[in-house]
Amino acid sequence: MKPILSIQNEELILQRYPARENDTLQAWDSADEYLINTLAERNLDPTRPILIFNDSFGALSNWLSTRGCIYNISDSFIAQQACRENLKENAKASINYLNCRDSLPKNPQAVIIKIPKNNRLLKWQLDQIAQVVSADCDVIAGAKTKEIHTSTLRLFEQKLGETHTSLAVKKSRLIFCRPNSHRPSNPSTEQATIWSVPEYNFTLFNHVNVFAGEKLDIGARFFLEHLPQDPAAEHIIDLGCGNGVIGLQCARLNPDARVTCVDESDMAVASARENADRNLTNPDQLNAMMNNCLTGMQPETADWVVCNPPFHQQNTITDHIAWQMFCDAKHVLKMKGKLRIIGNRHLGYHVKLKRLFGNVTTIASNNKFVILEAEKRPTRTTS
Incomplete structure (x- = not known):
């Protein structure tokens, strides 16, 4: 039986890539669920881009695929292949794929981030995001509670603007950030x-x-x-x-x-x-x-x-x-x-x-x- 995420009156078939029989590892986590339940409360504009960073196996992209102009940004070939396969399995609309070195679309309405394990990659991504967001953009990041530190919040504050966190749910927590319209136009960037x-x-x-x-x-x-x-x-x-x-x-x-x-x-x-x-x-x-x-x-x-x-x-x-x-x-x-x-x-x-x-x-x-x-x-x- 294929694994199903039941959320917000929708059932999504979600598998890791490559799919394996009797796989005991799940293709989504509680941070994905927390993000989806939070996004369900927002009125999304289907004409403005939604940027999704580090979507491990496509849970976020699958749920959002019919709710806006979706861009999946990842450094992982496997993660994006998983997303493609899961979109196909769920008969969802195709979305846009970018790697982390590509230019981002301007003026997104929302930026959704699964916080990566590598802090240098997070800095790089926040630097790129800072170049394209306006003050009305919602930036929401999610991770296991143990992976969100005071230094993580300072990083969002430094790169983008005012930041606060949610309560923990199922050992996951969200970061909410509102871009500062007065942030530097050319912030320092993480370098190779x-x-x-x-x-x-x-x-x-x-x-x-x-x-x-x-x-x-x-x-x-x-x-x-x-x-x-x-x-x-x-x-x-x-x-x-x-x-x-x-x-x-x-x-x-x-x-x-x-x-x-x-x-x-x-x-x-x-x-x-x-x-x-x-x-x-x-x-x-x-x-x-x-x-x-x-x-x-x-x-x-x-x-x-x-x-x-x-x-x-x-x-x-x-x-x-x-x-x-x-x-x-x-x-x-x-x-x-x-x-x-x-x-x-x-x-x-x-x-x-x-x-x-x-x-x-x-x-x-x-x-x-x-x-x-x-x-x-x-x-x-x-x-």
């Missing part, structure tokens, strides 16, 4: 960062929503020491690439191979592309693309897949993304192609790899991380 990794001669560019925005994280630093160098390799995939630093080093170690960097974040993909242009002698050696893992990629076309799997989706801890990455990697690898991953020691990825590939080798480990490798081998048949 540029920093160096001298031991690898890299200069790295990071958009605001890309992990490790100011220095190389310890996992990436360890992984860089143990990447494949294979003269026979023709195609290497950096899956979940972030700023592309792992793909860059793979390109340098394997100058005759094509390298494909894949991530579901638009800002990550844009950062990886920028970093290839900055750091590679032949930038065309590296291609960066946005995708849900390796969906739609041709089978048996890669010699290597390297990966640092995430263990959360939005704010939910889960291992299904890692499992999908491993399954997709096996699909696109050539026979005898190899998947090499890094993960925290406690995550137990060796069990998953052994189950899927039938083999797993420990390449390196320290007190925090383990680097594992699995080879795609012919499936054994019994007579």
Whole structure:
């Protein structure tokens, strides 16, 4: 049975993306419900834009789709694909999609924000919002109560104007903000960062929503020491690439191979592309693309897949993304192609790899991380 959100005399079928059988994770939360119930009390003008930021799986966009000119703004390919699928499932009107680097429509009547986990992304979004809102615009943000801090309220005050919060309902709270008509016309904006990794001669560019925005994280630093160098390799995939630093080093170690960097974040993909242009002698050696893992990629076309799997989706801890990455990697690898991953020691990825590939080798480990490798081998048949 498909999960249904019953709210305001409407039933919405809402699933995470990609849809999985017997998924125990819900595609909406109490902050979505609180926002919808609050918006239901307002008279919305169907001719003026409504901007929705960080709509995790489309709950807000689905409910609002018939109530105005809707813009879904997100850095997440998966979140927007979920929204598209849920709109189709509910036979709702199509809406407009923007990434976080796109220009926003002017003079919106309302701006709805699910507060993101990354505070730098929130600052970036508030800076962009400040450029287009007028004093009659309702800005309403929602999140779990534990995710709204005094510093969050100060940020809304600083970037937009007078701010107050609601009472908590089902452990969620709303922020209400009224843009100040006298705010600076050109406020300071959150910027992408540029920093160096001298031991690898890299200069790295990071958009605001890309992990490790100011220095190389310890996992990436360890992984860089143990990447494949294979003269026979023709195609290497950096899956979940972030700023592309792992793909860059793979390109340098394997100058005759094509390298494909894949991530579901638009800002990550844009950062990886920028970093290839900055750091590679032949930038065309590296291609960066946005995708849900390796969906739609041709089978048996890669010699290597390297990966640092995430263990959360939005704010939910889960291992299904890692499992999908491993399954997709096996699909696109050539026979005898190899998947090499890094993960925290406690995550137990060796069990998953052994189950899927039938083999797993420990390449390196320290007190925090383990680097594992699995080879795609012919499936054994019994007579």
